[in-house]
Amino acid sequence: MKSRDIAIAGILLATGAIVRYISLAVPGPIVSNLVIAFYCLAVILIVPTFGEAVGIGVVAGILCALISHSVFPPANLVSEPVGAVVCLLAYMVLRGRTGIAPGAATLLATLASGTTFVLIAILGIAPVILTEYASIGLFAMTTVPIVVVTAAVNAVIAQALSVPASRALTRGRER
Numbered sequence: 343m344k345s346r347d348i349a350i351a352g353i354l355l356a357t358g359a360i361v362r363y364i365s366l367a368v369p370g371p372i373v374s375n376l377v378i379a380f381y382c383l384a385v386i387l388i389v390p391t392f393g394e395a396v397g398i399g400v401v402a403g404i405l406c407a408l409i410s411h412s413v414f415p416p417a418n419l420v421s422e423p424v425g426a427v428v429c430l431l432a433y434m435v436l437r438g439r440t441g442i443a444p445g446a447a448t449l450l451a452t453l454a455s456g457t458t459f460v461l462i463a464i465l466g467i468a469p470v471i472l473t474e475y476a477s478i479g480l481f482a483m484t485t486v487p488i489v490v491v492t493a494a495v496n497a498v499i500a501q502a503l504s505v506p507a508s509r510a511l512t513r514g515r516e517r
Contacts, residue, residue, distance in 0.1 A: 347388045350511070351398050354384040359405045366411055366432035375494035376457055377402050379499040381422070381427040382448040383497030386504055387511060399426030407509065423453025440453045445501030 343351075348461055358380030365376065370514055381402040403422035429451035436443035449461040464487075 343390060343394050347390065350387055351381075351384040351390075351401075352385075354380045355398070355401055355405060358402070359409060361407050362406065366409065372444070374488060374495065375406060375418075375452075375455070375459075376492070376496065376499070377406055377427050378452045378492070379448060379496035379503075381426055382451050382496065382500050383444070383503055383507060385429045385434050385451075386444045386500065386505055389433070392427065392430065395426045395430040396423050399423030402426065408430040412463070414461075414463040417456060417459045417466060420462055421459035422457045424458045425451040426466045441445055442501060444504035445497040448500035449493050449497035450495035453489065456485075456492060460489065463487070480513040 355377070356495040358377035359381070365374065380399050384398055388394075390398065391421045400419070402425075405417035406422055410418060412418075417486060429447045432442055432450045433447035436446055440446065451503045460482060467481075468478060
């Protein structure tokens with residue numbers, strides 16, 4: 343990966359981390375993960391190799407795990423690399439075929455990442471917090487709508503930012 347691509351990924355991951363950190367002001371054990379929108383944007387702009395996409399996801403997972411107040415932060419260490427790879431694969435299939443490729447790839451990546459997070463969180467927290475009053479079904483019914491809404495928001499963000507970000511990067515290459 344070129345140093346320019348590393349800088350782009352770093353800036354977008356930092357932006358996502360700042361947005362995620364600010365979102366911690368929202369009370370509750372589960373919050374939406376807008377970091378995904380920004381690492382998907384990095385993947386879309388750079389179109390890294392498979393291994394590089396995994397690396398972007400790992401860095402995003404570490405950031406999310408460190409600044410999370412979700413029920414099981416370590417789940418981010420797996421869910422974010424999954425999201426980055428899904429974004430790369432979906433974008434590579436969709437680019438050139440539709441103008442909404444960035445939004446669609448981000449939507450699919452967020453759904454994959456969120457579903458992975460929920461499944462890992464269920465495995466990680468089930469023995470600890472589930473009682474006769476709380477069930478896996480209740481946890482899933484609470485988290486799945488958050489994943490779906492976050493996926494839609496992330497898709498809009500990535501779609502809206504992809505064109506101006508791409509133009510800014512193209513302008514930088516002309517100099």
